[in-house]
Amino acid sequence: MAAPVRSDGPVPPFDNSSMDGYALRASDVTSAPERLRVVGTLMAGDDPGPLTVGEGEAVRIMTGAAIPLGADAVCMVERTHAEDAWVVVEEAVRAGTNVRMAGEDIASGAEVFAAGVRLQPAHIGVLASIGVEEVVAYPRPRVGVISTGDELVNRPGPLPPGKIRDSNRPSLLARLREDGFTPLDLGLTSDEPAALTEILDKAMASCDAVLTSGGVSVGDRDFVKMVLEELGGQHARWLQVAVRPGKPFAFSVLPPRGAPVFGLPGNPVSANVSYELFARPALRLMAGHTDLDRPRLRATAQVDLRRQPDGRLHLVRVRASTSADGLLLVRPSGGQGSHQLRAFADANALAFVPDGEGAAAGDPVEIMVLDPDGLGAARE
Ligand code: AMP
Ligand code: MG
Numbered sequence: 001m002a003a004p005v006r007s008d009g010p011v012p013p014f015d016n017s018s019m020d021g022y023a024l025r026a027s028d029v030t031s032a033p034e035r036l037r038v039v040g041t042l043m044a045g046d047d048p049g050p051l052t053v054g055e056g057e058a059v060r061i062m063t064g065a066a067i068p069l070g071a072d073a074v075c076m077v078e079r080t081h082a083e084d085a086w087v088v089v090e091e092a093v094r095a096g097t098n099v100r101m102a103g104e105d106i107a108s109g110a111e112v113f114a115a116g117v118r119l120q121p122a123h124i125g126v127l128a129s130i131g132v133e134e135v136v137a138y139p140r141p142r143v144g145v146i147s148t149g150d151e152l153v154n155r156p157g158p159l160p161p162g163k164i165r166d167s168n169r170p171s172l173l174a175r176l177r178e179d180g181f182t183p184l185d186l187g188l189t190s191d192e193p194a195a196l197t198e199i200l201d202k203a204m205a206s207c208d209a210v211l212t213s214g215g216v217s218v219g220d221r222d223f224v225k226m227v228l229e230e231l232g233g234q235h236a237r238w239l240q241v242a243v244r245p246g247k248p249f250a251f252s253v254l255p256p257r258g259a260p261v262f263g264l265p266g267n268p269v270s271a272n273v274s275y276e277l278f279a280r281p282a283l284r285l286m287a288g289h290t291d292l293d294r295p296r297l298r299a300t301a302q303v304d305l306r307r308q309p310d311g312r313l314h315l316v317r318v319r320a321s322t323s324a325d326g327l328l329l330v331r332p333s334g335g336q337g338s339h340q341l342r343a344f345a346d347a348n349a350l351a352f353v354p355d356g357e358g359a360a361a362g363d364p365v366e367i368m369v370l371d372p373d374g375l376g377a378a379r380e
Contacts, residue, residue: 001113001115001117001118001135001136001138001288002136003115003135004112004113004114004115005111005127005130005132005135006109006111006112007106007108007110007112007130008130009131010103010106010107011103011105011106011130012100012101012102012103012104012105013102014066014067014102015067015099015100015101015102016064016065016066016100017061017062017064017065017074017098017099018063018074018098018099018100019063019074019076019077019098020061020062020076021061021074021075021077021078021080021098022036022038022059022060022061022074022075022077022080022087022089023058023059023067023071023073024057024058024059024071024074024075024089024093025053025055025057025070025073026072026073026095028055029075029089029092029093031092032089032090032091032092033088033089035083035086035087035088035089036056036057036087037057037058037085037086038057038059038060038082038085038087039053039058039059040059040060041060041061042059042061042062042066042068043062043065044064044065045064045065046065046066047066048065048068048069051068051069052068052069052070053071057070058071058089059071060087061074067099072095072096072099073094073095073096073097073098073099074093074097074098074099075091075093075097075098076098105129106130112126112130113126113127115288116290119135119137138287138288140180140182140287141181141209141283141286141287142181142184142207142208142209143181143183143184143207143209143210143283144183144186144203144206144207144210145173145184145185145186145210145211145212146169146186146188146189146210146211146212147166147187147188147212147213147214148188148189148190148191148196148212148214148215148224148266149166149188149190149191149214149215149266150190150191151163151164152165152166152188153165154187154188166188167268167341168213168214168264168266168271168272169185169187169188171268171271171341172211172271172272172275173185175275175280176283179280180287181283184206184207186199186202186203186207187199191214191215191222191223192223193223193227196215196223196227200227200228200254201231204255204256204259207259208257208259208286209260209262209279209282209283209286210254210260210261210262211262211264211275212224212262212263213264213265213271214264214265214266214271215263215266216248216249216250216263216265216266217248217265218248224250224263225238225263228250228251228252228254228263231254231255232253232254232261235252235254236250237250237251237252238263239251241277241278242312243277243312243313243314243315244310244312244313244315244338245265245270245273245315245338246265246270246273246274246278246315246338247265247270247312248265249262249263249264249265249278250262251263251278260282260286262274262275262278262282264279265338267338267339268339268344269317269337269338269339269340269341269343269344270338272341272344273315273344273350276368276370277315280294281293294368294370295368295369295372296366296367296369297320297328297366297367297369298364298365298366299320299328299329299349299351299365299366299367300327300328300329300330300362300363300364300365301351301359301360301362301365302329302330302331302361303331303332303361304358304360304361305330305351305353305358305360305363305365306359307353307356307357308357310355311355312355313352314352314353314354315350315351315352315353315368316332316336316350316353317332317333317334317336317343317347318330318332318333318347318349318350318351319331319332319333319347319348319349319374320348320349320367320369320374320375321374321376321377322375322376322377324377328367330349330351330367333346333347334346334347347370348369348371348372348374348375349367349368349370350367350368351365351366351367352365352366352368353365
């Protein structure tokens with residue numbers, strides 16, 4: 001939401017019953033049992049009109065029906081029994097019992113949602129309840145995705161010698177969609193600077209941001225960083241980030257509209273981790289979110305998470321799950337090479353293992369949750 005929403009009426013819109021039973025005057029049933037004369041019936045949706053509950057009277061009422069004039073409480077049907085045109089109330093009832101007051105959920109004129117709120121299913125229901133069909137929202141950033149590499153092919157079938165299939169583009173496109181952005185598939189490009197320039201130029205016409213993968217390392221054909229510098233000038237950055245995976249990273253802001261370009265590394269795990277760490281929070285900011293980062297939780301290593309000191313923070317692909325006694329436990333989800341994307345697919349979190357010798361089984365570790373659906377206790 002880019003602007004707050006107010007309600008121009010109360011929710012609930014009128015005092016109504018939360019039970020099937022009898023609307024009555026609490027002053028008539030300060031003690032029980034008490035016999036009241038039934039003077040009418042109100043179903044949900046009925047207009048109560050001038051129907052009035054007088055002294056010694058009750059109205060048969062269903063859940064959601066408006067409280068009739070004169071009544072100030074409802075006795076649930078289970079605590080009554082009917083006798084012809086009468087009802088016997090079997091327990092004392094206090095004023096307000098089983099009455100849902102108008103405006104109890106939302107007062108008339110109240111701000112219902114502030115700017116920056118993400119519309120989730122319950123929000124949609126609330127908007128419907130106040131009759132709001134249109135809100136002012138931030139547009140979803142349109143994010144182009146380009147894979148770079150002379151070795152990449154784009155199709156199934158036998159691979160020519162030396163070639164591999166492009167896995168970064170499909171996974172980044174899916175990630176963008178899952179994160180609520182609008183992905184735009186800009187295809188594959190060779191490691192030719194002219195081809196890269198052309199595709200980035202074209203991207204500027206349709207995209208609010210661009211992700212590239214590959215070509216930001218120190219290889220002889222790693223031209224993405226160079227092209228980003230040529231196109232972005234003073235805004236261009238080429239970084240060696242002290243993380244593993246995801247060390248090489250390029251960034252630039254391209255004319256004419258100042259669209260950010262995230263030059264992710266080529267190795268599939270590195271590309272996905274860099275997206276998570278650097279691109280996703282920035283794209284969320286562009287989309288108007290105020291909470292930018294994935295949730296971080298404290299977990300316990302289920303097995304040793306050993307490593308060597310190298311001056312870098314290690315992001316270990318882990319499977320986190322809740323043990324029978326409620327502890328969040330993590331273990332590696334598979335091979336930890338930056339080319340081993342399958343272990344990323346099997347992971348639901350990244351464990352932050354700081355520089356040093358790593359963690360031993362039983363040690364606390366901080367994790368960044370990628371998929372909260374997977375955190376629950378496994379079903380037997
Ligand atoms: P680069 O960063 O371009 O040096 O690529 C690093 C490694 O990632 C190389 O082994 C590439 O073949 C591989 N790679 C680069 N782009 C992709 C991609 N889109 N899909 C799968 N692997 C890739
Ligand atoms: Mg490459």
